Amino acid sequence: MMHNPLSDVIALLRPSQVFSKAISGAGRWGVRYSSFGHPSFCVVLEGSCLLAVDGEAMLTLEAGDFVLLSSTPGFTMSGFEPVTPIQTDPLASAGDMDEVRHGDPNAEPDVRLLGGYFAFDSPDAALLVSLLPTLVHVRGEERLATLVRLVSDECKAQRPGRDSILTRLIDVLLIEALRATPGEKTPPGLLRGLADPRLALALRNMHRDPAHPWTVAELAKHATLSRSAFFERFSHAVGIPPMEYLLAWRMAVAKRLLRQPDAGLTKIAERVGYGSASAFSTAFTRYAGEPPSQYSRQYLKAITS
Structure with missing residues (x-):
């Protein structure tokens, strides 16, 4: 599917x-x-x-x-x-x-x-x-x-x-x-990216498997474009470069998982493409401004208070 x-x-x-x-x-x-x-x-x-x-x-x-x-x-x-x-x-x-x-x-x-x-x-x-x-x-x-x-x-x-x-x-x-x-007539963003059949292939792959160690070169290959052409086309259509989009999507998925009571950092790290809990914690803290454990505690406290 x-x-x-x-x-x-x-x-x-x-x-x-x-x-x-x-x-x-x-x-x-x-x-x-x-x-x-x-x-x-x-x-x-x-x-x-x-x-x-x-x-x-x-x-x-x-x-x-x-x-x-x-x-x-x-x-x-x-x-x-x-x-x-x-x-x-x-x-x-x-x-x-x-x-x-x-x-x-x-x-x-x-x-x-x-x-x-x-x-x-x-x-x-x-x-x-x-x-x-x-x-x-x-x-x-x-x-x-x-x-x-x-x-x-x-x-x-x-x-x-x-x-x-x-x-x-x-x-x-x-x-x-x-x-x-009609995405091709919209300003830069997800709808415009999905309206481009080649970029849609790359977007679907990133969403289907955020844990995969995607590179611009590999995504470009799926889109049957050269690395430079893919990077420019993606950035122009979606509004941000492909690796920045991938990071944003991984962190959005991670936040969803961290809001679950039984969240485990090692399992979450694997789900969003990091080899260890410490590597994920470093990346999450840099992106979100707080460690994942603190984010999870604050969210769970807020919904139970």
């Missing part, structure tokens, strides 16, 4: 919570959200509106669209009439049942949205999210459209377990949106 690095990243991100809020706009309206520290999303349930993300071209969002902001810079959402946007706290009231109305409170809404953000358990969420594009906008994907219809139906109903169902649907929406994004 072919190994999928994107599935690895999503599994490691593990959204622990999804905070969502129903939003509608009517007439003349606009809201400005400041940047904040969680990846955020928006599902357009009905109608259309404008989205202006800092540093990106303005988008017209339509029913069925899904937007993911991996690092959530500042952004403005509005109707189509000129307006001075109202500053809004992006974390306020997320998860409340009541819909937030912008603009004319008595008019039929021009757009209905479900917006929110993800919270992650993974301590490497920031590193892994940095491998994704700042803005993911997906339209016209039938599987995604089906999920959006389910989200819309769940938002309208007041059935038991609504929040739990919405959390799982949005989790699946995240995965589908990343799968549907």
Whole structure:
């Protein structure tokens, strides 16, 4: 079975919570959200509106669209009439049942949205999210459209377990949106690397077997490229050199293993490509800023306190 690095990243991100809020706009309206520290999303349930993300071209969002902001810079959402946007706290009231109305409170809404953000358990969420594009906008994907219809139906109903169902649907929406994004058109990152068939072979090998003593030369051979061509192509597409990516992936896997109560340094060292516990401890301390044993103790203490 072919190994999928994107599935690895999503599994490691593990959204622990999804905070969502129903939003509608009517007439003349606009809201400005400041940047904040969680990846955020928006599902357009009905109608259309404008989205202006800092540093990106303005988008017209339509029913069925899904937007993911991996690092959530500042952004403005509005109707189509000129307006001075109202500053809004992006974390306020997320998860409340009541819909937030912008603009004319008595008019039929021009757009209905479900917006929110993800919270992650993974301590490497920031590193892994940095491998994704700042803005993911997906339209016209039938599987995604089906999920959006389910989200819309769940938002309208007041059935038991609504929040739990919405959390799982949005989790699946995240995965589908990343799968549907054309990586060759994205900024440097994992999606762009996976869109290159030759680089995808190297990425799959690193994820499939992080314990293997990979070298640039061996990875280049798997990609059927010269060493120099592979190094340049990988660095340009993914945004970091291949050995730096491999180290980041090994340490992300190591952190996941260290969060398990029965973690043993020798076994973890073997799983991520180090010949001894001491060699792994040195590399981990240099990378994470603390010894692996201390990292493990602090994590286990935090979840039991």
